[in-house]
Amino acid sequence: MSVQAATPAPSVTGTERRGLTVRTVLWHVAVTALVLVLMYPVLWLVSSSFKPADEVLSNLALLPDHGTTSNYSQVFGGVAGYSVWQYFGNSLLVSGLAVIGNVLSCALAGYVFGRLKFRGRGPLFAFMIATIMLPHHVVLIPQYIIFQKLDMVNTFWPLVLPKFFATEAFFVFLMVQFVRGLPKELDESATIDGCGPFRTFWYVILPLLRPAVITTSIFTFIWTWNDFFSQLIYLNDPSKFTLPLALQIYVDQTSQSAFGPMFAMSVLALVPIGLFFVAFQRFLVDGVSTSGLKG
Amino acid sequence: MPTIAQARSKGERAEAPVPEAQARPPRRRRQRSGAAYVFLSPWLIGASLLTVGPMLASLYLAFTDYDLFNTPRWVGLQNFERMFTQDDRYWNSVWVTLKFALVSVPLKLAAALGVALLLNKPRRGTGFYRSAFYAPSLLGASVSVALVWRSLFGSNGVVDDFLGIFGIHIGSMVDQPRYALLTVIALAIWQFGAPMVIFLAGLKQVPNELYEAAALDGAGPVRRFFSVTLPMITPVLLFNLVLEIIQAFQSFTGAFVIGSGRGGPSDSALLYTLYLYQRGFNNFEMGYASAMAWVLLVVIAIITVLLFRSSRKWVFYAGEGTR
Structure with missing residues (x-):
């Protein structure tokens, strides 16, 4: 056809x-x-x-x-002892920090792998690519033990900290691909002008990476916002709950008659995703079609 | 994937700059190598402490009995023995996951390709439609949509009423072992937008001359699809297939929420990851859960390798061979 x-x-x-x-x-x-x-x-x-x-x-x-x-006013009045704003704020905090962490750490790693020459680059790059396919479950339990030993269970740290260490290899790869596409003359002339690698990165590369940074930010935000598994494992105090957790707990606690408020809360949980989608749909769809990122 | 990476690592080792014999490498290069490692340090820390270390640790834990509070006790192959020979729920979860993957992935990809073909026209509004079809891929992973699903397929839900028009009365699908997994599969298929966008990108790459030549030779639309379009997009198909299968094996949220956190009525929607979660974080059998995680990793690796192997037979790369 x-x-x-x-x-x-x-x-x-x-x-x-x-x-x-x-x-x-x-x-x-x-x-x-x-x-x-x-x-x-x-x-x-x-x-x-x-x-x-x-x-x-x-x-x-x-x-x-x-x-x-009335469903909305009931939800704003309080769910499991806290206003829905609290959960909304928690979700926003976790997602926001995850975005900052992912963008900074993945852009840095992408710059190094995409541009700089150094010993051991080949094997390290190969390893980075291999971890894209790694199922999260293989590292899940030891990571949990680590965060438990650090007394970080039931805080936002386990959800946020890994992002600052570029653990999401897909975004590193995205950055690498983008850095490789940038004309080399730019950072060479920056070097001639006396910029060290750091200033070259900060003033030359990072601004040019804008499209990749935007794509990374949007996907990190939406994925973290929707993420249920890690939040389920690491958070157990209602005051720390994110929206997905609060929703699930609310459903478990209430009877069939409370469908209305449950749906009101569900809508609230989808609003940021909807806004991001409307604002950035071009970036989202292009991000998927050029790099195979999954929604 | 590994093969590409290996090839690349080989290529790059060849051009690796600093030969051992050279006693004093040029100052700039050394500086740069140092800077590279400084810049890479966040990733290096993450890769070693949050990926490699935990991988090895979970491999060790797979051979222990560990409840998170007492020290791990080495039990040899006992976890695997129990898993493979005594644990009926384990095999049930394997079976459920296989059913889920084998049904949802082909249907999802078929829907994705079908809609991609429909949208692959230079017409007004295709950009808007493309985004609209993609939206469920972003929304579908949320608890909210899974809850909607539970209501739509639940008692007096929209689906039940709709089927009632045709005289089919099933009742609440999410509460019946026969149908619970189907609703989870439907949720997966609903998110066909992401592979669709990738298919669309692939379809755009098919050169127009091929269609023109085929049309001149008298090939109808169906023939042109099977003889031109399909062979030309097999690389994209392979890519989507690998990604979707890996995703299907790790699917969690939908089944968790739709199955009320338990895996549905009589474990009918107990996906592998759900069972892993129950063993690890409800029963605190961390050794057993680690063993399950490693089996999952090995199975996913084997399937990926097999898919890439088989791809030599059915994936057509333009510019290679027969052209």
Whole structure:
């Protein structure tokens, strides 16, 4: 199907053009219908969060009969003893620090692997590439033991600290690829002007890395924001809970009747992702198509 | 992946700058090498203390009995023996994970390729549609969406009502062993946007002349898909396949939330990582969980190698061979 359109349209006569337009309209209708089906769960979630308790399950329509914000006020009033803002803040803090850590450490490592020549570079680079494929579970338990010995369980450190040590090799690789694409003359002329490697990195390379930095930031933020497994393992005091944890605990604690507030909280947990998506969709989609980053 | 890396490391060793015999390397080079290590130190610390060290430690722990509070006790192969010969829940989790991967990955990739073909047209709005289809890949990993899934497929959920129109009455799918895993699979397929974007990038690379030539030879759309499009995007297909399989084996959040943290009714959605979590962090059997983690690593490595091996038979690289 795609094949036909891929061939450049020959000079079109009147009837052919009409045929094409009908086809284009049909195509738009089909694709839009698919998008709607795909987005239905999200739309349903948003609408359910504005439905009163007796409507959530009985009313399947996307528009509530009696819209209400009571679910939201209930959630802001407190969940498991704390306002949802507390969990929101915790999530934001963890994700924000993770972004800073990942960007700094991965950009540095990417610069070194992509530009500098040094002894042992080959084997180290090979190792870095190999760790991209490493399942997290193999290091999970010893890492937990380390953080336990450091008395850091039930703090944000285990979630944030590893990011400052460039443990997410995918982003290092992304940076390496980007650094390699930068013209060498730039840092050579910086060296001639008397810049050491550090100043070259900070004033020449890092500003040029902007697109890679943005891609890394967005994905780190969204992944950390959504991350459930590590947060589940490391945090156990409700005051430290992030949004995903609070949600899960809330669901475990409450009965079936509390669907409304649960959905309100779910919407709040998705809002930052939605905002990032709307603001940066180009970067996100291009990041995936050029480097194979997974969403 | 390892082969590429090895090839590269070889290539770079050849140009490694400082030969041993040279007593005093030029000052600048030495400075740079020093600076390189200073810059690399965060990564070096992370790689040694948070990756290599823990890997070796978990390999050791796999042969011990360790509950996090007492010192690890060496038990030899006992964990593996128990895992492979006595633990029914272990084999169940293996089976569930295999079913999950074998069903979700092909369907997800098929959906991704299908929609990519649909969007691979120079038409207005394709950029918007591309983003829209990609959105679930970002949202789907969250607890929020997994909770939505539980409601949609739960009792009186939308799916149940919809199937009711056709006279099919299943009831709450998430609460029945027969269907619970299906809902987790549906959630995985819903996130086909990421491989779709990669397919789209691959489709853009297929040269137009090939289609023109095929059309001149009288090939219809179906023939052109199987004889031109599909062979030309096999490298992208391989890439997506490897990534998706690795992801499927490590999938956690969806099954955890949909299965109420227990792995669904009668362990029907107990994925491998879920069981690993239960053993490690509910029962504090850290030795056993480490053994499970290493088996997972080895299996993933073997599958990756096999896929790359098999790729010689079915992946077509333009510019090589027959062209």
